[in-house]
């Protein structure tokens with residue numbers, strides 16, 4: 001088995017939304033920093049109970065030369081914190097961003113976006 005076989009994406013998403021949505025807000029931080037926001041359940045909220053919740057989100061960046069950088073990880077307290085997190089990242093140094101989200105019931109989900 002390969003690691004990629006356990007990663008799920010938009011192609012298998014049902015009515016419950018797990019795919020991490022990645023949004024870039026260039027220069028929109030408090031002091032003009034670039035922000036990369038990752039959200040699970042942006043349109044349809046994912047359940048957020050002890051029994052069923054998003055446990056963590058991780059963000060990776062792909063540099064212009066192809067090097068992969070782990071940019072950060074957020075872990076959530078079920079029923080209190082929502083899986084919606086912002087990272088301050090120098091966006092222009094990267095050509096793509098990829099996020100992983102882990103649901104304790106439905107497994108590991110991925111998404112990537114290219115930076116223009």
Ligand SMILES: [Fe+2]
Nearest residue numbers: 016103105106
């Ligand atoms: Fe789930």
